[in-house]
Amino acid sequence: MKKTIATIILLIFCLPAFAQKTETYILLKPDRVFDGEQMHPGWWVLVNGNHIEAAGEPATIKIPDNTKVIDLKGTTLMPGLIEGHSHLFLHPYNETAWNDQVLGESRAERTARAVNHARATLMAGFTTVRDLGTEGAAYDDAGLKTAIEKGIIPGPRMLVATRAIVATGSYGPKTEVAEASIIKGGEEADGIDGIARIVRSQIGHGADVVKIYVDYRWGLNGTAAPTFTEEELKVAVQVAKSSGRTVAVHSSTTEGMRRAIAAGVTTIEHGDGGTPELFKLMKEKGIALCPTLNATESISGYKGWKKGIDPAPAGVKQKHYIFTEALKAGVTICMGGDVGVFSHGDNAQEMILMTEYGMKSLAVLRSATSVNAAVFGLKDLGNIKAGCLADLVAVNGNPVEDMKVLKMVKLVVKDGVVVKE
DSSP states (O other): OOHHHHHHHHHHHHHHHHHHHHHTTTEEEEEEEEEEOEEEEOOOEEEETTTTEEEEGGGGOOOOOOOOEEEEEEEEEEOOEEEEEEEEEOOOOTTTTTTHHHHHHHHHHHHHHHHHHHHHHHTTTTTEEOOOOOSSSTTTTHHHHHHHHHTSSSEEEEEOOOOEEEEEEEEESSSSTTTTTOOOEEEEEOOOHHHHHHHHHHHHHHHHHHEEEEEEEEEEEOOOOSSSOHHHHHHHHHHHHHOEEEEEEEEEEHHOOOOOHHTOOOOEOOTTTTHHHHHHHHHHTTTTEOOOOHHHHHHHHHHTTTTTTTTOOHHHHHHHOOOOOHHHHHHOOOOOBBTTOOOOOTTHHHHHHHTTTTHHHHHHHHIIIIIIIHHTTTTTSSSSTTTTTTTTEEESOOOOOOOGGGGGGEEEEEEEEEEOO
């Protein structure tokens, strides 16, 4: 009798576990699968729990009993897209100017907006973001990341930079009142010891990636000029990389880029001061470029430029030039649009522009998946193959034929959970 009772108790506790195991299988049946490298017509993908069990021709996949089948006729299934340059605590500048957001919006309002931005990003098929600075909202991105990880709010996986690092006196907001103390959009640092201390402090507050402004508009008459010396940057990179962190740098000048390349950073954001010689050095040193094409076009649009009607402004022409030269040099290109300058959830517009600016469609898809995963150190993401985490997105149509279909999201899976169907 005691043995019978013990057996019943064991079954009561074990049966839910067995049931959960058999019910976690999901079979996805799209028209084609982009696996992070190539397009495969007719492939299916089997998900088990939070990872990919199998991917390939239907005949090669053993389908367990009780598998949930999702028919995705007409779609392309891809790895969850990875946004390489985001600011979830900002919203489009044509709604509210950057200065007014930093100075006039409460931290509570900015966090509330960030929650909505995170959800919009996820629903657009971007299951991971590299968020490169809160722009005056302190370390709140680390808290947002934790809330997403705990399941309190929906959102993408996050790599956060917290406050980002700027040279004292270089960054905004600014005031004409010398005695005034106002919040800054980044954390100020001075000298070799100072920048090393700030790097360590931001890591201690949760930074996954160290973001540094190596130049900014603090030159004579507001022109862009380098901020940190080469020696300061080398120390910052050394400290960051010793902890396993990558280093992303904002740069729009030729000299700022040169110093950043010499320091051995991981990625250069914007890169407007790029030259064929600098891109050659980036290729040699394995430094990637995140060109942020859509930020430039969006800002030009806010100033009155009508694309397709008006001549391209100087900033847009420069983007075309540096993007073309980077491609010629074989520089690794990360997909990242500087989202926050434009609307969260419209992340795919950057990929549309990348093809428009001359990048092959398959290369653009790789940039937003396997390439970003490799550059950012996300070893289990960016690919569809057995053992990878089950972050997936299905879109109507074939993005190789028309990149605009990336805005027609039919299914989003994050960590094996269907969050949009």
